[in-house]
Amino acid sequence: MNWDIVEEALRPYEIKLQAQERLRRRLGVKEVDQPTYERYIIGPIERFDRRKNAFLTLKPDNPFGEKFRERFKARTGQVDWTTPLPYNELEPEDRLGRVLATAVRRPCFEYHPEPFSATPPEGRLEARDPAWMSRLIKKVGLFLGAEMVRITKVDPRWVYKDIEISHPYAIIIVVSHVRSMLDTAPSYYSWLSSAEAYARLKFITTQLTDFIRGLGYDAMYRETLGHDPEMLMVPIAIDAGVGEFSRNGRVLSPEFGTNMRLKAVTTDLPLQIDKPISFNTHEYCMACENCAIYCPARANPFGPPTDQPITINNNPGYRKWYVNAERCLLFWGVNRKKWMSCGGRCIAVCPWNKEIGFFHNIIRWIAIHGSGSIKKILAWTDRKVYQRRKSIVKKGESGIDVEGL
Ligand code: SF4
Ligand code: SF4
Incomplete structure (x- = not known):
């Protein structure tokens, strides 16, 4: 077997990976054995019931959301945060942002492709070793459009209560918002920036899923949006060393700050995991x-x-x-x-x-x-x-x- 052509073809992404690693070393970001969210844990952690997710409490039949739905209706005159005004009631500049966001966000909510069947075991590509395979997955992730890729074990505490995920590994995909759009928050354009990030994540994670399945291993992209969430992305991303927990409840990374959106692919492909990080x-x-x-x-x-x-x-x-x-x-x-x-x-x-x-x-x-x-x-x-x-x-x-x- 000669892997040179693979290394050659993916060289730009190897260079990008090395640059990311070098930056963390120069900044003095430490790798640690235990994720730094441990400092916040004071009691037993139970798997979270996703019906308590804020978005899902607005669903009409959710028993946990009755009071909030009443409040939402009374305060906003609407039953759902996604209820739009007719286009002709918006100023042209707001309408433009809304139309573009509506076009861009479709994959988030309507694109849930059935992944390719996994190649049967006899056709499986045997990984050289988990470290090499992790590197390959990261480079492929970057090639598909990810801005950072990190790998961790699936901690069942971070999977919603009624969901079962048997895969041992989670590949965390990071993308950032278009800053000029995000900076207009709150507006139709900042909404567009998050829709665009999630749309990219959907494409990257579905393509990565098919790639891993093609290699002969099981894999599945995971829904993390409020409408159908499967995993708590914040602790999982902290486990993977994307960043640390921050005041606004998000993961904060040394490179992106909180300017990022996250999604995961889980798999049984043997991988070397990353360590969590600490940078105060x-x-x-x-x-x-x-x-x-x-x-x-x-x-x-x-x-x-x-x-x-x-x-x-x-x-x-x-x-x-x-x-x-x-x-x-x-x-x-x-x-x-x-x-x-x-x-x-x-x-x-x-x-x-x-x-x-x-x-x-x-x-x-x-x-x-x-x-x-x-x-x-x-x-x-x-x-x-x-x-x-x-x-x-x-x-x-x-x-x-x-x-x-
Ligand atoms: S928590 Fe963040 S997204 Fe929500 S209203 Fe405040 S600034 Fe906006
Ligand atoms: S560093 Fe970022 S997350 Fe932390 S308090 Fe400041 S704005 Fe909030």
């Missing part, structure tokens, strides 16, 4: 409250983590930052003339979401290694330098009665 995200989020300050719905928490879940959507058993997903969804529904969903203003204002480059990498290094006071100065400076110019909805200026959400 908790300490940075303690010093920075941008996502709380600029959330137009006041859905993100200020202050230190607590052990008090806020709504039924919160997974108990942790002392962490709990996000009020009901307030978030209510905000999405209160002004259909201007937005369909917020699209993630909490993501847009995170100081970690800067382009990779010499200057911002130095700031990244200081943000990781600086003291609490330095971190505070960085977060303050970021607010001064960037947020005023980027703000569409500043604290108290959303025009929405956020206290009444």
Whole structure:
């Protein structure tokens, strides 16, 4: 067997992988044996009932959502966050964003292809070794459009209660939003940026699934959107070393900050797993409250983590930052003339979401290694330098009665 042609064909992606690894080393990102979310666990972790997922509580027959559905109807006049206004009630510039988002988001909700049948065992391509195969999968993922690919074991705690996944490995695919669109949050264009990211993820994960099946192993792309979720992507991605847990409930990575969307492919293909990472995200989020300050719905928490879940959507058993997903969804529904969903203003204002480059990498290094006071100065400076110019909805200026959400 001569694998040279494979190495040659995928060389650009090997170079990209090496650049990603080099950047983490230079930033002083540590690989650790235990995921850093362990610090937040204070009680027994039970598998989460997906009917308590905020999106699913809006489904008419969900017994966990009766009160929230009443509140949603009373506050927004609608029964679902996806209820659109007729096009002719929108200003042309908003209509354009909405039309483009509607076109782009279709694969998220309507493209669920039956994967190819796995090649039978006698036709299986025997992997050289799990380390080589992991590298190959990462390079193929990058070729398919992923911006980062990480691999971990499937921890059953992070699979929803009524779902069974027998595959031992999860391949985590990361893509980022188009920044110029995300920065307009909340708007039809920030909604478009998240729809576009999820559409790309759907194509990448379905293609990767078919690739692995073609090699002779079982694989399946996993739904992670609110409508039909199978896995809790935040802890799984932290297990895989994508990043760490942050104040706004998302994974924060050294490269993308919180500016990313995630999906997974699970498989029985033998793979070498990645280690979780540590780069003082908790300490940075303690010093920075941008996502709380600029959330137009006041859905993100200020202050230190607590052990008090806020709504039924919160997974108990942790002392962490709990996000009020009901307030978030209510905000999405209160002004259909201007937005369909917020699209993630909490993501847009995170100081970690800067382009990779010499200057911002130095700031990244200081943000990781600086003291609490330095971190505070960085977060303050970021607010001064960037947020005023980027703000569409500043604290108290959303025009929405956020206290009444
Ligand atoms: S998506 Fe928007 S409303 Fe929801 S938590 Fe983030 S900033 Fe707040
Ligand atoms: S905006 Fe600040 S507090 Fe929020 S996730 Fe980003 S770094 Fe953490």
